Amino acid sequence: MKITYYGHSALLVESESCKVIFDPFLSGNPNSGISPDEITVDAVLLTHAHSDHFGDALAIAARNQCPIFAVYELAEYCRSKGAEVKHMNIGGSHTYGGFTVKYTQAIHSSSIAEGDSWIYGGEAAGILLTTDAKTLFHSGDTALFSDMRLIGERNHIDLAALPIGDMLTMGPDDALLAAGWLRADKVIPLHYNTFPAIAQDGDDFCNRLRQEGITGFPLKPGESVDI
Template sequence: MKITYYGHSALLVETAAANVIIDPFLSGNPNSGISPAEITVDAVLLTHAHSDHLGDAVEIAIQNDCPIFAVFELAEYCKSKGAKVVHMNIGGAQERSGIRVKYTQALHSSSITEGDSWIYGGVAAGILLTVEGKTLFHAGDTALFSDLRLIGERHAIDLAALPIGDVLTMGPDDALLAARWLRADKVIPLHYNTFPDIAQDGEEFCDRLRQEGVEGFPLKAGESVEI
């Protein structure tokens, strides 16, 4: 499993079985370094509806003729825009085309802005993606919550991708505890340095992880790690 970071919370996962992109905020992201037209995938996975996560999901899904996995309300919204969808919700799992996707709780909000209107986007979620015996946990935008420990106990997580930006999600201190609870040997920090309000030092966070016996990867856009 090769995981490439494209800034903010966007991860491209490439395997022999399938390619998947999670939270593809690319064209509006000054740090992505890639355009939606360059993405070739078999599925798009969304943690929630905010524009910095929904991003270019519909465009990518349509150009690749592939489905968007999302919580029910967000899936219905994407369907209304012309995309194929797979309806998910918290605690549920599906296996399709060699990938297994399970949605977990996340403590965050979720909505879509259209003009002056706000559309309810269902609940925010985390995603457990299992392909070829390896499991990636993308926590989405979340606060620290105690059931992260349960997620770590119930699933063998090879790599966790955790937000560290603070203000809108958990910050580095809480993310450090989340990594411990999730029992992951490897961690990628997400959701930081895209905007001034969420400026953080990814290198320092990963240094702190290493002191806990966890391998941290402060990836820049376009950089990858394999598990």
């Protein structure tokens, strides 16, 4: 499994069986370094509806003629815009092509801005992606919550992608605890340094992970890791 980071919370995952992208906030992201037109995938996976995660989901799905996986209300919104969708919800799993996704709890809000109005985007979620006998957990935007222990107990997580930006999600201290609760051997920090309000030191966070026996990957946009 190869994971490429495109800034903020966008991850491209490639395996022998599939190619998917999480939360493709690319064209509006000053750090992504890639155009949505350069993305070729089998599916788009969304953790929630906020624009810095929803991003270019509709354009990528249309160009690739592939489905968008999202919590029911967000999936319905995407369907209303002409996208093929897979309706998911918390606790549910679905196998499609060469991968399986399972949606988990996250503690965050979720909405879509249209003009002066806000549309409810369903609950925010984390996503367990399993392909070629490897499992990645993308926690989405979330606070620390105690059931991360349960997620770690019930799943063998090869790599966890966790927000560290603070202010809008958990910060480094809580993310460090989350990594231990999830029993993840490897961690990619997400959702930091995109904007001044969420400035963090990814290298320092990964050094702290190392002290706990966890390998951290403070990837720069465009960099990859194989697990």
